[in-house]
Amino acid sequence: MKPSAFEYNRPETLTEALDVLAELGPDGKVLAGGQSLVPLLNMRLAAPAHLVDVNRLAELSRVEVTPDAVTVGAIARHAEIEHHADASRALPLLRQALTHVAHPTIRNRGTTVGSIVHADPAGEMPSVLVLLGGSVQLASSSGSRTVAAEDFFLAPLESATEAGELATSVTFPIPAGHTGTAWLEVSRRHGDYAMCGLGALVTLDEDLRVASARATYVSMGPTPVSVDFTGSVVGRSYDSADWSDAARLAVESVEPEEDIHATAEYRRHLAGVLTGRALKAAAAHAVARTEVPA
Numbered sequence: 587m588k589p590s591a592f593e594y595n596r597p598e599t600l601t602e603a604l605d606v607l608a609e610l611g612p613d614g615k616v617l618a619g620g621q622s623l624v625p626l627l628n629m630r631l632a633a634p635a636h637l638v639d640v641n642r643l644a645e646l647s648r649v650e651v652t653p654d655a656v657t658v659g660a661i662a663r664h665a666e667i668e669h670h671a672d673a674s675r676a677l678p679l680l681r682q683a684l685t686h687v688a689h690p691t692i693r694n695r696g697t698t699v700g701s702i703v704h705a706d707p708a709g710e711m712p713s714v715l716v717l718l719g720g721s722v723q724l725a726s727s728s729g730s731r732t733v734a735a736e737d738f739f740l741a742p743l744e745s746a747t748e749a750g751e752l753a754t755s756v757t758f759p760i761p762a763g764h765t766g767t768a769w770l771e772v773s774r775r776h777g778d779y780a781m782c783g784l785g786a787l788v789t790l791d792e793d794l795r796v797a798s799a800r801a802t803y804v805s806m807g808p809t810p811v812s813v814d815f816t817g818s819v820v821g822r823s824y825d826s827a828d829w830s831d832a833a834r835l836a837v838e839s840v841e842p843e844e845d846i847h848a849t850a851e852y853r854r855h856l857a858g859v860l861t862g863r864a865l866k867a868a869a870a871h872a873v874a875r876t877e878v879p880a
């Protein structure tokens with residue numbers, strides 16, 4: 587199918603882009619990697635009057651790693667972050683999750699910021715941002731603002747980004763202490779959106795006992811769903827902890843919906859099984875990172 591007719595705008599600078607977006611208001615749609623937007627246009631599920639292609643804005647391509655956070659610019663591709671050695675060392679969860687995002691060809695073009703603004707509850711990177719307590723930087727011709735991940739995802743395919751705004755970057759904070767992470771998911775075929783997936787984050791104390799444990803799920807609700815398991819595992823040794831209490835809590839906490847890929851009951855079952863495995867793997871990862879300093 588072919589999209590409805592639209593005007594194509596390709597600003598050369600951020601200032602120019604923000605001016606164009608301000609002028610167009612709700613008639614303008616940002617085009618980043620196009621891996622979600624172009625299929626929507628072709629199926630005529632979206633028909634914006636104007637596209638604003640931001641791919642010439644070189645100032646938004648940065649991936650910056652500091653001791654506190656990894657910040658990713660709006661046109662940095664999934665693949666670039668997946669293969670960024672410093673980002674992966676500082677925040678292994680990025681690569682752990684990104685290898686599950688679609689296929690390499692889509693990751694070569696699709697952007698992590700675009701994926702987050704797109705706010706698909708089946709997308710991996712919105713859940714990563716929520717799990718790490720990150721934030722989104724939004725700019726418009728009248729100024730800029732930062733929105734915390736927990737306030738950013740409003741509904742399926744709906745984020746806090748307003749007409750005329752451009753998401754310039756997202757920031758993933760690096761957790762403190764002996765922290766390990768894992769990403770697990772189940773999909774019908776490799777590269778498909780997950781029927782259930784989760785990122786797990788476990789922090790251990792100096793004696794390698796669990797200090798905190800939590801997870802954020804994909805495809806388990808209209809937005810990323812977070813569950814804090816600390817109460818059921820705190821103080822247990824990382825290697826003798828029984829994660830089955832956490833798995834039971836996960837099953838009670840998620841509210842998946844049925845669709846053509848899986849029943850709600852099957853998705854809930856997956857949440858329980860994957861939670862136990864992911865928390866165990868994240869605890870082992872925390873120990874491995876403690877023993878082999880990055």
Ligand SMILES: Cc1cc2nc3c(=O)[nH]c(=O)nc-3n(C[C@H](O)[C@H](O)[C@H](O)COP(=O)(O)OP(=O)(O)OC[C@H]3O[C@@H](n4cnc5c(N)ncnc54)[C@H](O)[C@@H]3O)c2cc1C
Binds near residue numbers: 623692702708709
């Ligand atoms: C076959 C296939 C399989 C896929 N599987 C997965 C998967 O398993 N997991 C997954 O997470 N994703 C998957 N994707 C989607 C992929 O990750 C996309 O790259 C991503 O969702 C959108 O990024 P993009 O840069 O392509 O954004 P675009 O398609 O260009 O834009 C998407 C939306 O976000 C808006 N937008 C983008 N960037 C900005 C910005 N900086 N500021 C304001 N608005 C912006 C656009 O206006 C549009 O509404 C798949 C895609 C395909 C085609």
